[in-house]
Amino acid sequence: xxxxxxxxxxxxxxxxxxxxxxxxxxxxxxxxxxxxxxxxxxxxxxxxxxxxxxxxxxxxxxxxxxxxxxxxxxxxxxxxxxxxxxxxxxxxxxxxxxxxxxxxxxxxxxxxxxxxxxxxxxxxxxxxxxxxxxxxxxxxxxxxxxxxxxxxxxxxxxx
Amino acid sequence: xxxxxxxxxxxxxxxxxxxxxxxxxxxxxxxxxxxxxxxxxxxxxxxxxxxxxxxxxxxxxxxxxxxxxxxxxxxxxxxxxxxxxxxxxxxxxxxxxxxxxxxxxxxxxxxxxxxxxxxxxxxxxxxxxxxxxxxxxxxxxxxxxxxxxxxxxxxxxxxxxxxx
Numbered sequence: 001x002x003x004x005x006x007x008x009x010x011x012x013x014x015x016x017x018x019x020x021x022x023x024x025x026x027x028x029x030x031x032x033x034x035x036x037x038x039x040x041x042x043x044x045x046x047x048x049x050x051x052x053x054x055x056x057x058x059x060x061x062x063x064x065x066x067x068x069x070x071x072x073x074x075x076x077x078x079x080x081x082x083x084x085x086x087x088x089x090x091x092x093x094x095x096x097x098x099x100x101x102x103x104x105x106x107x108x109x110x111x112x113x114x115x116x117x118x119x120x121x122x123x124x125x126x127x128x129x130x131x132x133x134x135x136x137x138x139x140x141x142x143x144x145x146x147x148x149x150x151x152x153x154x155x156x157x158x159x
Numbered sequence: 160x161x162x163x164x165x166x167x168x169x170x171x172x173x174x175x176x177x178x179x180x181x182x183x184x185x186x187x188x189x190x191x192x193x194x195x196x197x198x199x200x201x202x203x204x205x206x207x208x209x210x211x212x213x214x215x216x217x218x219x220x221x222x223x224x225x226x227x228x229x230x231x232x233x234x235x236x237x238x239x240x241x242x243x244x245x246x247x248x249x250x251x252x253x254x255x256x257x258x259x260x261x262x263x264x265x266x267x268x269x270x271x272x273x274x275x276x277x278x279x280x281x282x283x284x285x286x287x288x289x290x291x292x293x294x295x296x297x298x299x300x301x302x303x304x305x306x307x308x309x310x311x312x313x314x315x316x317x318x319x320x321x322x323x
Binding site for chain 1: 197228313318
């Protein structure tokens with residue numbers, strides 16, 4: 001029953017002027033998706049550096065706190081651009097995604113990753129010292145969540 | 160040129176190429192790994208480029224930044240290369256005909272050339288500018304050119320997928 005309202009909301013999204021514009025002509029969708037993927041690359045670079053440092057695998061010349069501080073502006077900006085372009089792409093084909101299991105997997109992973117990043121990773125990386133076990137666990141989970149979003153996102157086109 | 164068409168057609172008709180192309184799972188999985196590896200590789204390349212341009216991690220010697228981050232870039236790039244070759248293998252004939260694919264290869268070569276010029280040039284004299292907040296012009300240029308070239312390669316790759 002509740003899903004009925006989700007369907008109505010998706011239909012409304014599908015009908016927005018922005019969605020129609022993105023869907024409209026030949027160049028909008030590819031261009032927006034290119035920006036989406038370029039930002040994804042920037043984000044993944046930052047996530048890889050922070051996560052693998054937390055796991056104690058690479059970048060040992062930096063403290064967790066310093067390396068996180070260096071890349072955080074780039075991470076935040078690329079995440080912002082990804083969310084904006086991703087929403088635009090989604091508006092253009094909302095109804096196509098409603099029954100797509102990969103899409104819902106992506107949504108769940110995305111919200112989990114964002115909450116995990118700002119509630120846990122940011123807190124852990126602000127500490128002076130991170131124990132090895134905590135660092136490894138938090139870094140690995142962060143990497144898993146963000147890479148999972150990419151996998152699920154790619155799968156939307158194939159499911 | 161005609162022998163190149165023949166080669167691509169031969170690859171396209173091979174059993175292995177057909178198997179990847181027609182598989183419900185293999186092609187999407189290879190493409191998914193390709194995308195994730197692009198993220199890690201191009202993203203970390205961008206971070207080293209930003210250091211060369213004197214924008215981030217200024218307090219750390221450039222050599223330390225490069226040494227620490229390049230393993231991600233190179234490791235990721237090897238995965239990109241392997242999965243990319245498999246994708247080409249599966250669609251060799253289509254790729255041959257697609258102009259975007261040719262542009263992509265050209266820009267890939269240019270990005271490689273830029274890295275080569277950097278590593279055989281100003282990189283060799285890194286001991287002189289290692290601790291500089293702002294690296295010399297040639298290093299800043301190498302970083303900026305690298306950023307633009309890799310972004311272009313990704314853009315062309317996306318165009319290629321849309322027009323085939």
